[in-house]
Amino acid sequence: MNPEHRLDLERADRVGMGEALLCSHKSAEQIAAILEAAHAAKASLLLTRLERGMLQQLPAATRGALDYDPVSRTAYFGSPSPLTEVPAVLIVTGGTSDVPVAREASRTLAFYGQSARALYDVGVAGLHRVLALQDELAAAPVIIAVAGFEGALFSVLGGLVKGVLIAVPTSVGLGVAAGGAVALNAALGSCAPGILTVNIDNGFGAACAALRVVSAHTLAAKKMRVLG
Amino acid sequence: MNPEHRLDLERADRVGMGEALLCSHKSAEQIAAILEAAHAAKASLLLTRLERGMLQQLPAATRGALDYDPVSRTAYFGSPSPLTEVPAVLIVTGGTSDVPVAREASRTLAFYGQSARALYDVGVAGLHRVLALQDELAAAPVIIAVAGFEGALFSVLGGLVKGVLIAVPTSVGLGVAAGGAVALNAALGSCAPGILTVNIDNGFGAACAALRVVSAHTLAAKKMRVLG
Amino acid sequence: MNPEHRLDLERADRVGMGEALLCSHKSAEQIAAILEAAHAAKASLLLTRLERGMLQQLPAATRGALDYDPVSRTAYFGSPSPLTEVPAVLIVTGGTSDVPVAREASRTLAFYGQSARALYDVGVAGLHRVLALQDELAAAPVIIAVAGFEGALFSVLGGLVKGVLIAVPTSVGLGVAAGGAVALNAALGSCAPGILTVNIDNGFGAACAALRVVSAHTLAAKKMRVLG
Amino acid sequence: MNPEHRLDLERADRVGMGEALLCSHKSAEQIAAILEAAHAAKASLLLTRLERGMLQQLPAATRGALDYDPVSRTAYFGSPSPLTEVPAVLIVTGGTSDVPVAREASRTLAFYGQSARALYDVGVAGLHRVLALQDELAAAPVIIAVAGFEGALFSVLGGLVKGVLIAVPTSVGLGVAAGGAVALNAALGSCAPGILTVNIDNGFGAACAALRVVSAHTLAAKKMRVLG
Amino acid sequence: MNPEHRLDLERADRVGMGEALLCSHKSAEQIAAILEAAHAAKASLLLTRLERGMLQQLPAATRGALDYDPVSRTAYFGSPSPLTEVPAVLIVTGGTSDVPVAREASRTLAFYGQSARALYDVGVAGLHRVLALQDELAAAPVIIAVAGFEGALFSVLGGLVKGVLIAVPTSVGLGVAAGGAVALNAALGSCAPGILTVNIDNGFGAACAALRVVSAHTLAAKKMRVLG
């Protein structure tokens, strides 16, 4: 038996962002081995879902090479890309409990060079808080909305803005709403038109999708030139 | 084998509203027999979920004795109670498709003597429609909110009003939101405080609950006198 | 990136009770920061779902400012409102295991100034215990019924009383009934008319709804005057 | 390819009741062929879930040989066993809509020679109806309780009687309670001790189980003699 | 607020077995208080789901008064009833992992005075093990079958025996079968006639049901005399 590990180093060329390392479900040995391989290939790597307990289990040298953020449980291995000046992405959360997921999104964007702006506690139970931000919301090309419970924020935003709206349902909630399925289904089943959804707690995925919107602009411009 | 049917004729004394006849799951023979028994007992009866097809199968005499409303699929057998002058209950719907359930509620209230006011198409995808009604909503002692899809209306109202808020999730919706479970869970899992919920499409139950709020006032007043 | 936290200080004016702080899903840092903000704004605050372990992690000064009840996992920050003399709300539980949820309800009511009376162990497996209390149950303007397992208590009460009946399904139960979904669905799907439901284990929400019934009385009286 | 059909003619010797023919999921050709085989083997057969529409599709001769009951959708092919004089089984239903399932139980008992007594409309929403029957319920060796919606009847009976209590949840119900899962889970998750459950709408299975209780008496008596 | 605890001391007279104390979901304080009340009322009490960790938290005196069995997590408080000589109940398990549930059943039976016989490892993956026991199985008036995974044991037994067959699905299983829902549904949906089911892991409930079968014999004999 001779298994071989295989890094996907050309992913950035193919889909616009490099491979990231999801640390949940992996052992410390596996994570250390993959970082070693990335080091050998001179690749930078974003690590997600890296619990503090797991971080402690990594070899000291490996640990020292990581720029770790405990709130979002992300780490940078190697240098992130240089940041854009104008933030194209606006991240809003329903409540304080959604902040870790929001930060996973902003840390991912930053690693791949995209700056973002964040607004917390924009829950619909106090609708005036949403309405006070209406102009800023309407001007954002891409909004990543992060909310748990019943996810009503997604529909309220969906009826107020023209930009791309990416809903990130979170597992924050009680009783029937615990785990995030209610917020997820609220995003999918919203009566507001054109809301897009990613998996529960998937701040990383929302950021990748936002990066695709930026890629889309470049691709569209190229297409115009070809056909124009 | 000698089964016996048993009407619950003292229900009005006990819980404040007389027995109602749920027609779904019953045969035409069963419905006719129960109405005959009610007739013999000189009891008025509210019929719910009476499909037009089932109405046609009832004996002509029975059918003639019914005041039938096809939108709500309700019928009155015997005379409803006299209406109160001031409507204590406000019924709002998210969309046009929720009207049958809203009318089941208003017809039930009317049968038991309680007048109501209804406002349709107050969906959150066009938030200005909710905001335009803010004063009327805030003045209502009891609101029955009827909505399907993701049920964001419940949370938006829950953050705007002081009165009793009874959410009636409807089965109106597409994909994951079909059948009403998403709207139901949105009401239960809302981040707005003190929202009350009844079963999916249960306009009848919401009306009965509203009637209990009215009873509560009388009971509270009585209690004050006893203790005062 | 410049996120801002936003307290909803006008909620009491809008919906009749001040903002409460749900402590589950929040870090000790977040809770302490919010209490500091409330202190700065001279606001009282009800804390719910505050586990003892989390309480220990709060700064000593913050901890000292809290009136903590370990059974209900609630804490008062600042002074609660003065209590009403006559208890309008009756809280009943099916069993001893439902007491923590019942106490979350009574502590919430007390924080917002509403006194309540509680009766425990009124389970339907010993029906005589329910029947012995029939007069007291019938006289209560608002009953908060707290039960897990199969939630049969809700239906039995629903057929016995005229007042507002708020069902709080609890997560207490075994096998298929563990987690509270069976009790929840029993409340929603009851054959007794006009039962209202809140989320599983949501003693806080039930209390807020009971406070809305009291608000409804005031609103109804105002409406009468306007129209009368 | 040479498939062979196989009747289980010795089932009565093995488990105490002969094979029955479940007609749903079968074509008219299959039903007719099986009845022909039973005829050839001089076997009596109970048919269940035989819809009237399917009955019409059977060959006239076959149809003529059946004693059909449209309410329970059962038919007798050949002679049923002679009835016992004393009914050991009491069948109660929560409501009128549960009658078809109750009759499937009583028709099955009758086919296998066991008489039964039935009481309808014993729903807990009008608890006095249950209490009025308390003595008769307490004296019954075996109760088959048939109820839909939230199935609270099972728990109420479970706390009142000593005999064997077989719950038959029915698919009668609305919203979350449609289809019978709530009533089923209420029976399984009841706080009353020793309730036994069969599948949703399974009047046939409940009757077979009641027949097993009778067999148990004979087996126990035999055992006593062997050991005594 | 003046809550009162209420023991159900007449349960034995009403339903044939005394109240039992379910220890899961209760605090050590609550358990100790209830045992004290039972002591004051000179009542014996069966305790179920008493984890060893919880046992350690009870006051030493209380702990000393308990006859504790760690496998079944049951304890006797006070004296159990004297045992019958002939075991009317046969308990079989599919595998070794089902033993704790089987012992909860046998300990419950023993507490209420009913002796039982147990056979372990009768899984259908080695069918010869079932067939070797065929005579003993066929002679048992009541079988409690305890099995997890896919619960095929229930159907195999259901086709082999005449006695009362009580299925206890266990939470033992992997992947889709973890938690016991598959075994439960297998018992409910079995093609074998007249299988009865209790909740997942509910050895206590199965034993109570078996006790009801014994009560049924007495009730049936009484009925015969009355009518004979």
Added chain:
Amino acid sequence: MNPEHRLDLERADRVGMGEALLCSHKSAEQIAAILEAAHAAKASLLLTRLERGMLQQLPAATRGALDYDPVSRTAYFGSPSPLTEVPAVLIVTGGTSDVPVAREASRTLAFYGQSARALYDVGVAGLHRVLALQDELAAAPVIIAVAGFEGALFSVLGGLVKGVLIAVPTSVGLGVAAGGAVALNAALGSCAPGILTVNIDNGFGAACAALRVVSAHTLAAKKMRVLG
């Protein structure tokens, strides 16, 4: 009772596309009334989920004013916007059965003025069909991928392209995959980064989201100018 219907005529200004009329769950009377109101307001309207049977029930005049497409069950009321020349959106389907949903997307895009290109039968069971189109897929700024069954197409595309990838899971599938939940969860739970999802069968929503991506370009350009 005086309900009022409310059209959301300013939606195009707010969110970039005008209100659309979802015809499922509405009666012919309701649809006709809304079209009349749109006519009075000189508004164009896109109708979705308009079954042929419902079309027949509309008044002849109304019916005549509709440009109906039976495959997608959409209709245009009034004139659609003029089409863009270069198609920014590429629509691909896994199989022939997904075509109706794909056409709902293309008809929606066309109504709001956006041209699109469609490629059918790009299922992964014949991977060469995907690979043959690799260049065209890589050049598309926005791909709407429409697939049922296990939705593997979404992941395969997600690993091949840089553009925005909008997954539309369809209800096409058998057994566990019937209804679309498996395809939906495959899109949400994909190991490929940045896939966005809409509700099951929601071709309309996917098109609206694609339109938002176009709006995002305009908004981003505006932002650049403001800040540049």
Added chain:
Amino acid sequence: MNPEHRLDLERADRVGMGEALLCSHKSAEQIAAILEAAHAAKASLLLTRLERGMLQQLPAATRGALDYDPVSRTAYFGSPSPLTEVPAVLIVTGGTSDVPVAREASRTLAFYGQSARALYDVGVAGLHRVLALQDELAAAPVIIAVAGFEGALFSVLGGLVKGVLIAVPTSVGLGVAAGGAVALNAALGSCAPGILTVNIDNGFGAACAALRVVSAHTLAAKKMRVLG
């Protein structure tokens, strides 16, 4: 917009069996067009899930070219492959209602040239029927077991035979077992080792898998030669 349909004509070379046409979810127009394309490409085609009603809607010429079997709802378009002499596959069903799915399997095998033997009514409720066939079962290289309800047949066979065991759960069942999920989970969660499963009612898939086992023999022999 210029969509193109794409047949997968090289599938036989790649995976060992040609493309089949699943007719559910397709319109008559789509089916006719695909058959026309197959005709043009001189390809034979197996059609599955072709309801009789749909067959009637096909053009007469197309219909005439089909060899249709109404029980299995399959049709042959073009000539099937010549049959093997020795049947390597044994198909067994739990009951008569499982025959349509069993025939879908045997018709699929026959179309691709593999003969099979079928045995019906081998349900475990009459275990002697299984035991009587034990030798034949043990000698079969591949068994396709078709069963609904609780699927106990899979486990019983899994403990008796050495060959490949392919479980096909069917949607045949009542109550909780309706739709096939219980039988499916029983196959997946079986305590017998090495049972393989396909989707609910997927006789076609089971046959394709059996064909893969035959391919595996050829591949294994080739491998031996290469390495030997």
Added chain:
Amino acid sequence: MNPEHRLDLERADRVGMGEALLCSHKSAEQIAAILEAAHAAKASLLLTRLERGMLQQLPAATRGALDYDPVSRTAYFGSPSPLTEVPAVLIVTGGTSDVPVAREASRTLAFYGQSARALYDVGVAGLHRVLALQDELAAAPVIIAVAGFEGALFSVLGGLVKGVLIAVPTSVGLGVAAGGAVALNAALGSCAPGILTVNIDNGFGAACAALRVVSAHTLAAKKMRVLG
């Protein structure tokens, strides 16, 4: 009460592989007792799901007799069978997190004497990694494919190879895909023909099924001889 444990020592003769000991759900006492019984019967035994913590609780002598692999949580008690020279089975994983399940499969194969080859990180998000292995995949008589998340790997392989394809969905995944149900349903609901599935994380079961394919070859050859 006299329970007896029963080992199934003839399983190897009956189904082709000896009994294995599943250690989850068992106590250290039970495991030790079974190993003692196996020792007495001179039987080798494969242990699965043996957590390191449980290993530590076993008596030192027992522990010393085990060949333990921490990654797969398997142990060999006694000698495994001698290995075949040519590996008939190819094991592939979607990602690094699936390795423990893949190793459970390879360790099981090895214990029963079948060698295998393993390839890791063949995920479809980097499709080129699958395509690079296409020849090796096509030549494998049996592939065990191990994947979590959305399980797209199963469909991609199903369209590329002729051999037996056994899907092992793993519990590796996030949000809706956590726990493995999505990957499982993807395998069952795949559009690729003839994919076979085992339970979630069931590497042991997949290996047993692969062993059955080898048995099938022998049985088929025997059959040929008998009939030839």
